Amino acid sequence: MKIHVAPIAPNPRRVLWVMAEKEISDIEVETYNLGEGRHKQVGYLRKAGLPVLPMLELDDGTAITESLAICRYLESRWPEPNLFGTTPEETAVIEMWTRRAEMNVAIPLMVGVRHTFPPLAALEKQDPVIGAFNLETGTEGLKILDRQLGRTEWLAGDRFSIADIVAFIGLDFARLVKVRPPETHKHLIRWVEVMRARPAAATSARQPA
Template identity: 55%
Template sequence: MKLYDNRRAPNPRRVRWFLAEKGAAAEAGVEIVPIDFFAGDHKTPEYVARAGIAQAPALTLDDGTTITESLAICRYLESLYPEPNMFGRDAKEIAVIEMWTRRAEMMAAIPLMLAVRHGHPALAALETQVPAVADNNLQGAERSMAFFDRRLGASEWLAGDRITIADGVLFIGMDFARMVKFAPAPEHKNIARWLTAMRARPSATAGT
């Protein structure tokens, strides 16, 4: 399997983070192929024909099938490397983890990615930047932090009593937004506790 990857971008990082949580066998099972966005590697006819979209990450299987969308790739890898479980073991767990993953993505990760894309000068080469889009999304994500702080006051991890893909999505979204100086408010002590735990894991620096 080949993982078309970009070291600085948040969606590819989800997959590297996930592989690191799965452990050495999972990491060894995937060959990393670096993609340079600024050189346009992902826009070549060959890349787009293979992936179907000019984005990373993309996972090409040995039979030639290519999967894009970071969470779809993680789900595929979960089937190959089931332990430790990250997507749920039974109907209730699967639904609760999906719920928190969607909340993490819609309420934090996507707004924070847009805040960086539209707000950081380094991304001007990839995006027609609109400062109001950056501001609006940053403010929306900041408002969502109170919600996640309440949850992390009631639960050790986002979706329950063990780390799951939902934690990875929230963590990587928040970490990426440090590029635009995003930081949780000091009163959000539960997020601070959780961030310390996330940063202490080997997966926090996987491929960074």
């Protein structure tokens, strides 16, 4: 198997984080520089179907894109440590918080960075209005995370899960445009510090383009 990634981007970083948590070392990792555009070339598009990263290329030629789909595949092949839930109830709660983290925080912040971080102008037709709106939306969504983290140690309950990975990577990406949790979000700040201390955080850290 081979995973195609651009570590600077948050979606590939989700997959690298999951691989680090599960200590998966027997998947070949091919790293891309987004500025070079190799993921837009015919050979890559023939496999992936779209100019997107990450892509997991299986031994039988099957290509899987979309970060959470890849993470679910890895979970099925390397089930420990569990990140998606072990019971129907836990799985549903983790899925709920993964969706909340993605829709309310990660996606808006990611779009906001893409439209406001000057070095990304070469990759994105930037619109500062779109960027500002999404950064504001994502920052507002942090209230949801802080409120939940005042009730539970982790986003989806009493243990670490994919929901934490999705939320943290989205927020960490926004550091490029100096977005930080407000000082009033004490529960979120506590969680961010714990997330940064995990070994997988360093393993999957953003790399320069």
